Amino acid sequence: MRINGNTIFIPGATSGIGLALALRLHDAGNQVVIGGRRTELLADIAAQHPGIDTVRIDTADAASIAAAAHEVIARHPDLNVLVTMxxxxxxEDWTTPGSFLENAEATVTTNLLGPIRLISAFVEHLLAQPDATIMTxxxxxxFAPLRVTPTYNATKAAIHQLSETLRLQFAGSSVSVVELVPPSxxxxxxxxxxxxxFAMPLAEYxxxxMTILETQPDAAEVQVERVKFLRYGEARGDQAQVIRAxxxxDALAAN
Structure with a gap:
């Protein structure tokens, strides 16, 4: 993925990593469109950062994703990057019956079905671009489970495998697949x-x-140094120690 000259849609970018990344990508010379559920927050972001566009989207709602995709593509026909943020x-405590199902289902809907639906909504448009990127x-x-978040862990493992597989399917096309792998x-x-x-300061992350994106434009995974402790436990042969640590x-929990 090139660092500038893109038109980028980032749903889920009204706070945290999504917003910080959106602002830095905007400053780097990209047209950025931020998506989120709260229209008042979107309006505030647009007012504080001229040039950034916004669109309302609820990534837990299939109809909202479809409507937002139509709106974004209509307003920005040169869109070439989708970040499923x-x-x-x-x-969740699965040892307490009846306590976890609602949270588990919501996590699957947002963290797994959301990206799947987003990619589905944009893939035809992205394939028509000369140079496009899907960033998961x-x-x-x-790669290493946190005991208190079983469904989150599972959805992120699924996103990793989805990314790996889509990269195989899109090989030879104009679409590259980049996986962002945050630590805590x-x-x-x-x-x-x-x-x-114990978590990594957001600005440092x-x-x-951004340095990785700029210096390694062909990177399949964007891994800051801090995440490699979790990412490569199995490869190093110390996965049991990683899980214990x-x-x-909770200081070593990943995002």
């Missing part, structure tokens, strides 16, 4: 996580991510 992370967002927890980052993804001293302290 939107996601939720909720604690998995997690270090796709100081955002509001879970209550209090934005103040976690975005700085390193991860679950001994």
């Amino acid at each position: 939107a996601g939720i992370m909720r604690a 967002v998995s997690s270090g927890l796709a 980052v100081q955002t509001e993804l879970m209550p209090g996580h934005q103040d976690d001293p 975005i700085d390193e991510t 991860l679950n001994g302290s």
